[in-house]
Amino acid sequence: MATGVYNQAIGAFQSNSHINNFNHQHKFNYIGRLVVTKDFFSSYGLSKRDLRVSKCIEYQTSVVDSVSSASRSRTSDRDTHKKSNEAALILVRHGESLWNEKNLFTGCVDVPLSKKGIDEAIEAGKRISSIPVDLIFTSALIRAQMTAMLAMTQHRHMKVPIIMHNESEQAREWSQVFCKDTKEHSIPVIAAWQLNERMYGELQGLNKQETAQRYGKEQVHEWRRSYNIPPPNGESLEMCAERAVAYFRDQIEPQLLSGKNVMVSAHGNSLRSIIMYLDKLTSQEVINLELSTGIPMLYIFKEGRFIRRGSPIGPTEAGVYAYTRRCVYKSC
Numbered sequence: 001m002a003t004g005v006y007n008q009a010i011g012a013f014q015s016n017s018h019i020n021n022f023n024h025q026h027k028f029n030y031i032g033r034l035v036v037t038k039d040f041f042s043s044y045g046l047s048k049r050d051l052r053v054s055k056c057i058e059y060q061t062s063v064v065d066s067v068s069s070a071s072r073s074r075t076s077d078r079d080t081h082k083k084s085n086e087a088a089l090i091l092v093r094h095g096e097s098l099w100n101e102k103n104l105f106t107g108c109v110d111v112p113l114s115k116k117g118i119d120e121a122i123e124a125g126k127r128i129s130s131i132p133v134d135l136i137f138t139s140a141l142i143r144a145q146m147t148a149m150l151a152m153t154q155h156r157h158m159k160v161p162i163i164m165h166n167e168s169e170q171a172r173e174w175s176q177v178f179c180k181d182t183k184e185h186s187i188p189v190i191a192a193w194q195l196n197e198r199m200y201g202e203l204q205g206l207n208k209q210e211t212a213q214r215y216g217k218e219q220v221h222e223w224r225r226s227y228n229i230p231p232p233n234g235e236s237l238e239m240c241a242e243r244a245v246a247y248f249r250d251q252i253e254p255q256l257l258s259g260k261n262v263m264v265s266a267h268g269n270s271l272r273s274i275i276m277y278l279d280k281l282t283s284q285e286v287i288n289l290e291l292s293t294g295i296p297m298l299y300i301f302k303e304g305r306f307i308r309r310g311s312p313i314g315p316t317e318a319g320v321y322a323y324t325r326r327c328v329y330k331s332c
């Protein structure tokens with residue numbers, strides 16, 4: 001049985017305000033397509049009544065498992081992963097940074113999280129706390145790394161994320177862990193510059209609103225959201241996609257293919273380009289794609305396809321939209 005945590009995780013995606021007390025009906029309304037076994041009900045203290053509210057339960061996934069069930073061994077988790085040939089992919093844009101707070105173009109400048117960003121990262125961690133994570137990829141920038149680390153402090157598995165230093169033979173040698181059990185209670189974290197925010201060129205450090213006043217809203221919107229027009233001496237989304245999507249395909253997809261659950265903590269534009277690839281968005285559609293800080297998005301990778309699971313539907317859930325294809329551009 002491997003559906004319990006998936007249910008719970010999806011339930012947690014439902015609503016910010018319901019994180020601590022979301023009800024089962026919510027969970028099932030959103031899921032609506034999962035096989036729920038006896039184990040699930042007992043491990044989460046649910047009753048038959050809960051089953052009745054889940055009108056249409058038909059889709060079984062083995063991506064995630066019940067961490068609360070101490071009886072299940074890690075070995076069987078691995079077997080399930082292998083057999084199922086499906087995996088979870090969590091994408092999260094870093095929490096608010098100190099420059100997001102000041103409304104400055106940041107790009108590749110390495111700025112830490114603000115207090116609000118720290119809270120967002122912790123909140124993001126709560127939302128994904130029931131999805132087993134085998135491997136984490138972050139950008140090389142501290143705001144994405146802080147987000148990943150803070151999120152993992154909330155995880156039910158309590159595994160310790162450990163940054164892999166591959167920059168030299170010595171770094172690899174000196175950071176080895178010699179205890180099998182300790183290793184099993186760790187999650188490797190791989191930092192890659194290819195996942196960095198798009199390089200914002202001469203806009204880096206400028207105030208967004210002042211820049212819009214100086215160059216005009218349309219011009220700044222074009223720099224920020226067009227697909228192939230770069231800001232002065234910076235990267236267009238297309239250029240950013242060339243490195244970020246290539247990295248995703250070469251390094252991340254093979255991990256998913258092998259059944260590993262992966263979290264990627266990165267940036268507004270590197271993630272927009274990856275989502276463009278995952279959801280097959282056109283260069284027109286991606287213009288309207290906006291990502292909120294610190295809101296995780298879940299995809300299931302199954303039979304070579306990415307199935308987006310992270311955006312709850314319904315007007316009452318507007319506060320937790322991580323992703324919207326049709327958003328009104330606001331100059332900020």
Ligand SMILES: O=C(O)[C@H](O)COP(=O)(O)O
Pocket residue numbers: 104105106107108197200224267268269
């Ligand atoms: O780099 C930045 O300034 C932001 O993180 C992303 O900016 P954008 O919303 O202008 O793409």
